[in-house]
């Protein structure tokens with residue numbers, strides 16, 4: 589049996605380009621005891637994968653190898669199994685290749701997911717690690733209280749939309765920023781943010797924050813970094829909490845943005861806390877239960893952007909880095 593895979597053809601120099609990827613056919617290996625053959629249904633497209641394209645990867649994970657398939661979070665269905673924990677027909681989540689099929693050696697990283705509880709693609713977004721990221725950043729670090737002002741950047745994205753909705757459920761006043769008017773309308777109109785702005789069209793981010801967060805910012809959920817972060821430092825209230833989730837404005841830049849307002853951390857006694865969701869994987873089942881309840885009760889909305897076809901995954905990835913996705917970006921590679 590063969591499968592198509594997306595391999596890393598070359599490392600990006602700045603912005604990712606289509607030539608950094610190649611599609612290839614590969615033979616599927618035979619199953620050893622413990623192995624599980626998974627036919628893929630949905631693949632997650634995530635910003636952290638940009639760091640894994642660099643030589644050496646990132647501080648918390650090794651990178652992709654040239655000539656080898658990319659890998660990431662995948663939802664699939666078990667096609668055959670030599671592992672007692674997984675049966676043919678089970679829907680599973682795992683860290684698997686960007687491919688139509690792959691073998692999970694020893695069943696490692698696999699977890700059964702329930703297709704009756706939610707659309708399977710949700711397990712890569714709101715009910716998956718992006719949702720858990722929002723949950724960790726907002727509930728463990730941000731801890732918004734009723735009446736406080738919470739600011740979420742990249743607000744319509746996979747993480748941002750959940751982060752803002754969790755803060756709204758906690759009773760905070762939530763302001764979001766995003767890169768199109770349509771995204772801003774979504775977070776305000778459908779996710780229940782109290783207000784929002786298009787950071788590309790406002791006169792400046794500092795000015796927008798003075799206007800939209802007139803009482804200051806008590807919790808900053810940082811997805812963007814760079815000039816956004818510099819402006820939030822100025823608008824933050826004393827003792828504000830910063831959940832430092834990501835810095836997507838910086839991932840493709842040769843020259844990093846140099847922050848000018850770091851002294852605000854000292855003078856305002858800010859709690860600026862970085863975090864990586866994989867350190868909190870043990871919370872995933874509890875998180876899914878709570879969040880599925882929010883969705884079922886109409887307290888939480890889900891937006892996802894589904895691209896069809898394995899071969900279109902590189903374009904979906906490049907598009908996501910440029911802000912072309914509307915909600916959680918996934919790639920559909922098969923039918924259940």
Ligand SMILES: NC(=O)c1ccc[n+]([C@@H]2O[C@H](COP(=O)([O-])OP(=O)(O)OC[C@H]3O[C@@H](n4cnc5c(N)ncnc54)[C@H](OP(=O)(O)O)[C@@H]3O)[C@@H](O)[C@H]2O)c1
Nearest residue numbers: 635721745746747766767811833834835836837864865911
């Ligand atoms: N710490 C963790 O464990 C963890 C886990 C998952 C994700 N993250 C981080 O969380 C952030 C959001 O990830 P996600 O998966 O939810 O992706 P996403 O928001 O669904 O997609 C990325 C979005 O980032 C925005 N963006 C891109 N370039 C930008 C720029 N220069 N300035 C402002 N916004 C820009 C775009 O939206 P606009 O159109 O609104 O610009 C784009 O749609 C990323 O920084 C990611 O690295 C961290």
